Amino acid sequence: MVRMLLSRLSQIATVVLLVCATIFVLTNMLPGDPTVTILGEQASAEQRAIAREQHGLDLPAPVRFVRWLKNAATGDLGRSLRSNEPVARMLADRIPVTLELTALSILVAIVIGLPAGIIAARARGSFLDVLVSIAAMTSVAIPYFWMGILLIMLFALKLSWLPPSGYIPFLTDPIGNLTRMILPALTIGTAFAALIMRQTRASLLQVMSQDYIRSARAKGLSESAVLIRHGLRNALIPVLTVIGLQIGALLGGAVVTETVFSLPGLGRMMVEGIFQRDFPVIQGAILFIVLCVIVVNLLTDLLYAWLDPRISL
């Protein structure tokens, strides 16, 4: 396991370095003069030159890249060109919102997708199976932002059950926080639930046709005991992988969903950064999102190898 981990880590180190280079190249190719963002359009040439020197913009790109890498490794992601606030602090303020949204979305997806997948597998070929499959196909095809707006129209404007948008930190008002996070979590969670449902159904059908399931039944175990103790335990391993591998899609979905529900998360910070041409902010947000994806993928691989020792990384 340790050797697997080391080998995987060395592969990941290369990818992380390439990712950092890609992010740096992309954000440094942004058109326009960054000093316009810092000083506005009226600043003189001298003021611009000073600002360039202060922000290290006058240095050659490779030097800036190495400096950025070194600083990033110590948690210094530079300062926002617009607000002069440290990007790391801005990220620290925004990350909890996005992580809460992602965690709640996964919870919603598991609560809906897992039972639906089990029901569809147990009732294979029945009307219920077809119904669940149609619901899954439908929810996968609905774009996040449209789903969000439909939910706002129904639950906030028509029924007045929930607030349409906004954010209150969990520690300030847990109920207020959750009532505002339900709709965004449902927006992402329902589409994700469809993937979990499909995977659960397929894995369970495969597992339930194995010899050891027949042996468990032959021992006289009840059908629910066979399903839970022998079927689900093995069928859930690929489901865990699907959850892990979809983390990138979830974070991508969060970018749009945060805009729909006015949530002050990473995604919204990134979109605002793009409109304001604030490249340290864009760099910081993208770097965090991509590193999250890489780390979660690694953890998924390790978990998979731990749960199923036949797998080698």
Place this chain on the structure above:
Amino acid sequence: MSTPNIAVSPVPVQPLTRLWVILLRRVATSWQGAFGLTVLAFTIVLALGANLIAPHSPIDINMDAILAAPSSAYWFGTDELGRDIFSRVVFGARISLQIVLAAVGLALLAGVTIGLLSGWLGGRWDTAIMRAMDALLAFPFLVLALAIIAILGPDLTNAMLAIAITKTPGFARLVRSEVLTIKHVDFVKASVALGATDLRIIVRHIWPNVAGSVIVFGSLAGSQALVTESALSFLGLGVQPPTPSWGSMIATGMDYSSSWWCSFFPGLAIFFVVLAFNLLGDACRDALDARLGEH
């Protein structure tokens, strides 16, 4: 993020036209394929005949019909500037299909070329190219597209390019993995032994065996491309006003949520086309599996 598991085992080279006819027949006779093809054909007709089908101009402002509910005069109602939403949805089909086809076409061309070369050449070239593809695959599609749009600036052509770049690594990875399997199959080894050039082997023997998987992946990439394009336009970073785009229409409609029709109909259009691409992809995969079963 991950490339779907749609790899197929290599099959001996068959007359291509016969295989495609069989494949198309299987796709068209399955309910998923029939639904997908019908919706996509309908959307193409809308896009091509937008000038004839749309009852109003998609950009003409009518201050006497602001936010009018759906009626016989305005089937899908009007928006905040009194523009006919049905006409904008019809013209939006043209824009969306244009972006999706161009983006997926570009990604396919680039990804297949990279995958074929990487898989066939192997060695250091393969390692270097695939590490670069891995780095791009680590980015969520929308995040990468946003980063590219930030550089290129928001407009229709740049949205196409951004989406094409996000989809290229998926095609490259898929094709490369297929090539790695096929290059060790006897009929390819025989061609090498007979002195066939690399280009001939790739074009005559490798590509026909990879094409099926590429089509399945292309169909799924079509739905992802449409969602990404709509999301970019929704965020104000794709197609710019007054050009009608389904994503930007939903964004505008969000500000007038009491007039539900403003965002409902463009969203419905995206939903049906994405569903059509997904079902067509499923049907193609099933048809390919059946084709392989025959061998």
